[in-house]
Amino acid sequence: MTIEPVLKQIDLDLDAALERLMGLLKIQSVSTDPAYKDEVSKAADWLVDDLASLGVTATKHATPMHPMVVGHVGDDSDASVPHLLFYGHYDVQPVDPIELWDHDPFKPFIEDRDGKKVIRGRGTSDDKGQLMTFIEACRAWKTVHGTLPCRITFLFEGEEETGSPSLVPFMEKHADELKADIALICDTGMVAPGVPSIASQLRGMLKDEFTLYGPKMDLHSGHYGGPAVNPLKEISRIVASFHDDDGRVAVEGFYDDVIDIGDNLKSQWETCGFDEAEYMENAGLTESAGEKDYSILEQQWSRPTLEVNGLWGGYQGAGSKTVIPAEAHCKITCRLVGDMDPDDIRVKLRKHVEDRLRFGTTVSWDNDLEGAPASVMNTDRAEFEQARQALSDEWDREAVFVGMGGSIPIAGLFKTVLDMDAMLIGFAAEDDRIHSPNEKYDVESFHKGIRSWARVLAALS
Template sequence: MSNAQLQSVLDHIDKDFDNSLERLFALLRIKSISADPAFAADCKAAAEHLASDVASLGVTTQVRPTAGHPAVVGKTGAKGNGRPHVLFYGHYDVQPVDPLNLWHRPPFEPAVTDHADGRKIIVARGAEDDKGQVMTFVEACRAWKKVTGSLPVDVTFLIEGEEEVGSKNFVPFIEANKDEFKADYVLVCDTGMWDRNTPAITTSLRGLLYEEVKITAANRDLHSGVFGGAAMNPIRLLTKILGGLFDDDNRITIPGFYDGVKDLPPDILEQWKKLNMTPDFFLKPIGLSIPAGEKGRLLIEQASSRPTCDVNGIWGGYIGEGSKTVIPSHASAKVSFRLVEGQDPQKIRKAFRDYVSARIPADCKVEFGDHSAAPAVALDWNMKPLAAASKALTEEWGKETVLMGSGASIPIVADFKRTLGLDSLLVGFGLDDDNIHSPNEKYDLKSFQKGIRSWARILAALAEVK
């Protein structure tokens, strides 16, 4: 791929940017809220709109039914032609807009406005998550096709409509059609940058295990004056067990919890140290100042690459107005674990349940409920496409690309690995203040324009990967 060709593509992106923005706005106007059945027709409309747009690139495209909202599948190129073949993934569905009264403007009437710090931002539901991100890739492909007549690599587009509700029907769709989704690797644009001027590639995603615990003591609620001191209080028992999950160094005490957990490669750890992620930078904006993770670990490790345990909810007894001197019959909690490479969610689930069960008195009982489980995902640090994409991003943004871990989970990435055997290259242009899932969601205009340019460079770079 010649530098002159690439420069012509980049020039076209800049010249055509107003049209790119209007194409994004057309997609943002569609109320594709996957969680609410009332918007099923809108989800179908979004799929059809995207399919038509992708087809305009000369790509054979279909709207494919699933057991839920439809998927968009588009394919370019022929198998076995020796060119790299990538599978691009994104999602067109969005979160509900509630509470509507907190929005500064109607959530499905996109507009470019001024941010308080002077930045130009696109405001709308889905502006960043994930319609704006998807369109950075589509617009990069459009520019390549317009300028050169073809794409640098073969692409299969796979865009779903149920990411915001857990991809529950999309994963079976992939499993049922896995032979047609063969590729060299997956490109995912649903992540973020290090900061507004520093590009990043997400090289790891923590897995997730979510458990519910219910401890029952007496067969009914009790009067604390009559039974207090003699009858077990399940809230006391539950909080004691939960408090014992951590030692004085904030390490998780479940036996075998850290089995298989590896330290970062030394060169990556050195890069992370240079990022200088301080409590002032990370914690102060949320009103905190003291890191609560494992002692002896960098703050960025605590938030990105180390396993965690959190109590997400706890309840039991009387919580109404006034007082009621009661010893409750039962108490419950929801507990989640963010897991890293080397940890098996099912083994951690068993270890947690064994830990709790061993601390239950003989006259009490415990019940467990499982909500979700997904393994962690980690890229091979020496993966050639990773190096190529990193170099391309650095050239576009003028700053070294950060290879960062994400403390969050994107379960579909693990599903791609499990079902298709494919690693995923996670490149995105979101920022921490984009308010995804919240009112006034935004996407920086700079993120959108340079995101398009970034993908144009990455496609050229990936064409050279052998």
């Protein structure tokens, strides 16, 4: 089965593919709001029907929250044929604040913006548009050759934007049905315009929160100012101790399990077309405040962080209230890399805080523990180089292995629950405004994304 007629079919069918995408985008599948529960279920039904039109045996599975859609195509009895699992999510973020949208988020349309066509609407980039690039690639293969080039399992989730509470139990229960040679995930982007990218590592996450207690009640600052310990002052001192003057985390043992990237990967990052100045300017920043002697991409993809996400206490209303507050609060997240263990880092972080308590202050910690290690993909597998070459052929530019500053838990779950490596390939742009008002997805990303997946399927089959 040759690829060229498949690519030609994709080009001819682009308008119809865009129209199908519009149908999915119109469904208000906001997973976090119970008011949209029926809409989420409707989106799952839409996908079951669309997969069925390709000859895929698809089923909507109920969970305690929102449905999972699972589909299968190909002969399971022939182990010599490669078996791929494709994952995407069909739920979307809330549209609030609605007043900042220039249009109805669930009335998608195509706009010509400065000579570039973009698809407007909630879910265009995250993740319905990306999910449909793979389905449309499969559609083209089926139209041209009457079949797909390999065995494929489809897994579409309706809870990704709410933390995937049903995902692990579902994967454990259906492990035999979901197990494949490798997983493909399309929920990522390109490191720079026109630069095809395969994510080879994702940072993990640790969340924690503590409260610092001082006097047994708020105190009049005129009566007790001076002798009384001020929790806000003490928590500020402790927070300031988290980093040294060079931007390094000063928690003892924090870097013990950090693994430096190799020269080959570092070289790819240096030549991938990433514009540091534009990146900083887009956020209203003038200079990097991170670790000295590391590039912005290294800081974002391969170095760990400790960030203060919230710091508060005392009077927050208008005007002044002259009190010394009884307590102060701090929310923290750490991005993890390499072999860093969230539980180990939590112990070290808490010890750092507790060792610095003074003047009779005490601390309590949040018990709602959240943490996940980093995910590092096995790029030595042949599939990674095959996919990289397929992407390079489509975009006429060398594809690169990149890191990701954020976390995509499903990538790690495929390994820990199903013992299956994952490959992350996406076509989102930095300016797609995912999770924000006026989300968009470039028509070029959609079109060439379909062509890219068609080539990847050919390469992996």
